[in-house]
Amino acid sequence: MAVKNKSYGRVLAVLYYIGIVLAVLAAAECIPLATSVLAGETKFIWVFTASLSLQLLAAAVLVLLGARFRALRLDSGEGMAVASGAWLLGMLLCALPYAFSGNYLSYLDACFDVMSGLTTTGIGMVQDLDHLSVGLNMWRFLLTYIGGQGMVVLALVFLTKNTDSAYKMYVGEAKDERLMPGAVNTARAIWRISLLYLAVGWAVMAAAGVYAGLPLGTAVLHGVWIFMSGWSTGGFAPMSQNILYYHSFVYELATLVFFTIGSFNFALHYAVLRGDRRELRRNIETVSFTITLSCLSLLAAFGLMKNGVYPNLAALFRKGFYQMISGHTTTGFMSVYARQFYHEWGDVALFAITIAMLFGGSACSTAGGFKGLRIGIIFKAIGAEIRKYTLPENRVVQTRIHHVRDLPLTQEMVHSAFVIVTLYLITFAVGTAAGLGAGYSLAESAFESASATGNVGLTIGVTSPANPAFLKITYILIMWLARLEFLSVLTLGAKLVRKVVKR
Amino acid sequence: MTRKILNTAAGLTAELVFAGALIAAGYLISFLTVG
Numbered sequence: 001m002a003v004k005n006k007s008y009g010r011v012l013a014v015l016y017y018i019g020i021v022l023a024v025l026a027a028a029e030c031i032p033l034a035t036s037v038l039a040g041e042t043k044f045i046w047v048f049t050a051s052l053s054l055q056l057l058a059a060a061v062l063v064l065l066g067a068r069f070r071a072l073r074l075d076s077g078e079g080m081a082v083a084s085g086a087w088l089l090g091m092l093l094c095a096l097p098y099a100f101s102g103n104y105l106s107y108l109d110a111c112f113d114v115m116s117g118l119t120t121t122g123i124g125m126v127q128d129l130d131h132l133s134v135g136l137n138m139w140r141f142l143l144t145y146i147g148g149q150g151m152v153v154l155a156l157v158f159l160t161k162n163t164d165s166a167y168k169m170y171v172g173e174a175k176d177e178r179l180m181p182g183a184v185n186t187a188r189a190i191w192r193i194s195l196l197y198l199a200v201g202w203a204v205m206a207a208a209g210v211y212a213g214l215p216l217g218t219a220v221l222h223g224v225w226i227f228m229s230g231w232s233t234g235g236f237a238p239m240s241q242n243i244l245y246y247h248s249f250v251y252e253l254a255t256l257v258f259f260t261i262g263s264f265n266f267a268l269h270y271a272v273l274r275g276d277r278r279e280l281r282r283n284i285e286t287v288s289f290t291i292t293l294s295c296l297s298l299l300a301a302f303g304l305m306k307n308g309v310y311p312n313l314a315a316l317f318r319k320g321f322y323q324m325i326s327g328h329t330t331t332g333f334m335s336v337y338a339r340q341f342y343h344e345w346g347d348v349a350l351f352a353i354t355i356a357m358l359f360g361g362s363a364c365s366t367a368g369g370f371k372g373l374r375i376g377i378i379f380k381a382i383g384a385e386i387r388k389y390t391l392p393e394n395r396v397v398q399t400r401i402h403h404v405r406d407l408p409l410t411q412e413m414v415h416s417a418f419v420i421v422t423l424y425l426i427t428f429a430v431g432t433a434a435g436l437g438a439g440y441s442l443a444e445s446a447f448e449s450a451s452a453t454g455n456v457g458l459t460i461g462v463t464s465p466a467n468p469a470f471l472k473i474t475y476i477l478i479m480w481l482a483r484l485e486f487l488s489v490l491t492l493g494a495k496l497v498r499k500v501v502k503r
Numbered sequence: 504m505t506r507k508i509l510n511t512a513a514g515l516t517a518e519l520v521f522a523g524a525l526i527a528a529g530y531l532i533s534f535l536t537v538g
Contacts, residue, residue, distance in 0.1 A: 200515065253526070260522040273514035280521045290525065297529055301536035313537045321529040 009069040014081050016066025017074070017169060019059045021086035021155040025094060026055035028154075031142055032097070036135030044101070044135040051096035058093055072165075079168025080488035081495055083152050087480060090151055091115045094143060101136050103127050105465045108472055113140070115476045118147035119483035120366055122235020122332035122457020123448075123475070125465050129240045134221065137238050141225040147483075148232025148262070148366030149194050150175060156187035174485040177267040177364040193269045194231065201227035201258045205251075212248035230255050231262040232366045235332025235457025242334040243322075249314075252322060255333055263289075263329035263361030265373070267404050284380075284401045285362040285372035289328070292359050292375060296352045297324045303348025320349070323458065328356035330368040332457020341460045342444060354447055357454040358428060368455025368482055370424055374417040376401060381414040423486045427478055428453045434474040435462060452478045 033048035074082065091114045098110035109125035116123050117140055126132065132140075146154055152173040156166055161184065170176075170183040179189045202220075205227045209219030222238055229236045239245040243255060268286070271279045280286055301320055310316040319336050326333045341350060360369010384399040391397065399409040407413075428449050435445025440462050448462035452475045463475070481489050 196511070196515070256526050257519060257522045260525055261518050264518070269514075269518070272517055273511050275510045275514065277514065277517040280517060286521070290528070293525065294528060294532065297532045298536070301532055305536050311537075313534055316537055317530050317533040321533055325526070325529060 010072060010074075010078060012066040013069040013072040013074065014066070014078050014085065015062045016070045017082040017155075017165070018086045018089060019062025019064075019066065020159075021082070021151055022055060022089060022093060023059035023063065024155045024158060025090055025146070025151060026052055026059055028142060028146060029055065029094075029097070029139065032135045032139035035138040036133065039134040041133050041135050044097075044133045047097050047100040048135060048139075050100060051093075054096055055093045058089070073163075074165040074168045076168055076171070077491050077495065079165065079170075080172035080491040082169045083172030084480075084484055084488040084492040086152060086155075087118065087484060091118065091476075091480075094118070094139075097136065097139055098126075101133070103132060103136065108469060109465055112472050112476055114143060115479050116457070117141075117143040117234065117236060118151065119455045119479040120144055120148045120232045120234040120330070120368065120457075121452060121455045121479050121483075122229070123451060123459050123463040124236065125463070125472070127465065129238070132238070137221075137225060140236055141228045141234075141238075144232045144234035144236055145194075145198075145228035148234065149190055150187075153187045153190055156184050157191055159184050172484070172488045174483065174488070175266075175364045177265065179267055179270045189270060190266050193266060193273065196273075197231055197258070197261070198224075198227060201231055204254055205230075205258070208248070208251045208254040209246070212246045212251045214246075226255060227258060230259040230331060230333065233259055233262050233329050233331040233361060233368070233455075234366075235326075235334075237333065241337075244335045244337070249318065252318060252335060256322065256325060259329050259331040259333065260325065263331070263365055263367040265362035265364050267364060268362065271404050279404065282402045284376035284403050288372040288376035288379070289362070292356070292372075293325060293328050296328065296356045296359075297321055300324050300349040300352035300356075303346050303350075303352060306348065307344070307346040309344050309346070309349075324353055324356055327353045327451075327454075327456055327458050328359060328361070330357065330360045330454050330456045332451070332459075334458060338459045338461040341447065341458075347443070350443055350447060353458070354450045357450040357456045357458065358424065360454045360456075368453075370421050373403065374421055377409065377413050377417040378421065380409050381417075384409065420485055424453060424482065427481055427486075431474060431478050434471055438462075438468055438471045448475075449478070453482050455479060455483055 029052045036044035091111055095110035095114045098104050099107045103126055104110040112125045150173045152169050159166055167183040179186045202224045206220045206223030209223050225238050265285055268283055304310050304320045310319050322335045358369055360371055361367025363371040363373040380399055380401055400406050401409055431449030431452055432445045435448055444460050444462050447460040451458050
């Protein structure tokens, strides 16, 4: 009986922390509520008030249930369960304003859009995007911004103590860099960096909007939304034509700069902002990203030129390279129409961009995909393996990588990189099979699956409200699994299965 | 404090320049392919 009570208390402690995360998300909803008040959107004032009340109620129930056990030290599995549970319940609750708005055909579509935003993917199910309310748009982009940094990371900012449990939850959200001693300090450092860039990026994007011909008010609003989406490598835009809507080279360039920087590791930002600028050239992730981006861009450009798709420099750069770097950083901003990928790009360019989407940005960043760190480690390990057979047998060479500091390449690093990349590949295969099952071609299914698996958001035109429910649910699960890098969600699943089997 | 602000400003500039260099590389690749 005592063992049972202990286990019961631990479950309630997990629920307590999930409740804290949900309460922080509910508090964040005050921003779109205030936006709707300022914009005079009466209907949306009610939509947000009702949703906010329900979210706070759910959070309060969980916090009150678990408050007695909050002092328990969470183990790694429980930290992961907090992260994955918070993301799942967060999706269900954050979808309420969408569901009440009338802009979604079903609650499932609303959940899809929330998961897409929170995981910074950017494929959507919204109806009539071009006439969405200002408040609801603010909620979409705010969710992307919060999801990019991490909702658990945001909740940690408000904790007062650097507890061991805090670190376990931080790791559960697929962020394992310690920028500072303690998870709470690290979370605060991550948000300081993001807010610093928000100030700079908002100003630049608003200026670019005015230059592109937008009225000042629209330029300011679109500026903050596009920055939040770009920095978080999200891919949502306030207009259905995405970045193509602005028809401006300057606007495209500004987005390119911010989403590229947004895909960098927070440990890299932290090192560079503290004065170690050489890190930009030496870090294994920037080196790996530069090499893979160059090779894949060259391959895509070759494929596009072979098909005569973009025959001049301006078109090849603004259409070809823009989609390529947008895919590789897992942003998903588009300056072409979705069906152009399928009808114009050709197999070679589609192959290159699909690989780029799977490779993704940096670890501990807002980006998705395998991550540059793992690509770098795998290539280093392959190099070391080849050297082992080409050098004299008595010669021992230690392979090192540079990531903020010089580190020896260990078996554990290589093992972990291969495990996670394998899980990404399995997920990609499942997503592709689901697309095929829904009647799409192999190229379409693989492209869209890579986009969901890499949390990218580029679309070839597969994702739509007309999709069968099983495909929507598959993509939701893929986005959730991939964003949390599998282990948290798998741990939560294993814990639930074990509980059921024990009964 | 001044040193911290200067470091942050220099770091921001360095990241912007690095991102600019990556974009310039993309422009060069496009240029060479078209050429």
